[in-house]
Amino acid sequence: MVTLERIQSGAHYPSAVATGAVIGLTSDLLTRRAPRLILRHWLWQFGEGQEDRRKQQSGPA
Structure with missing residues (x-):
């Protein structure tokens, strides 16, 4: 309602x-x-994601 009043005025x-x-x-x-x-x-950076990053950095086993 305020919007319409501001436009109308x-x-x-x-x-x-x-x-x-x-x-x-x-x-x-x-x-x-x-x-x-x-x-x-x-x-992800400090908790659960560390294990995933270690796997990615070490490459395929």
Whole structure:
């Protein structure tokens, strides 16, 4: 409702409102997914992924 009011009153162009919505939704998505992605990377680098990397580095047995 605020979006329509801002456009109708001439305070913002429709493209500015749409751009703000895209930026807001993108930042929301990144904020929600970042902890999972960081944890996955951390576990792969320092935990479970070490065994897989050792196998890849040593080559075929």
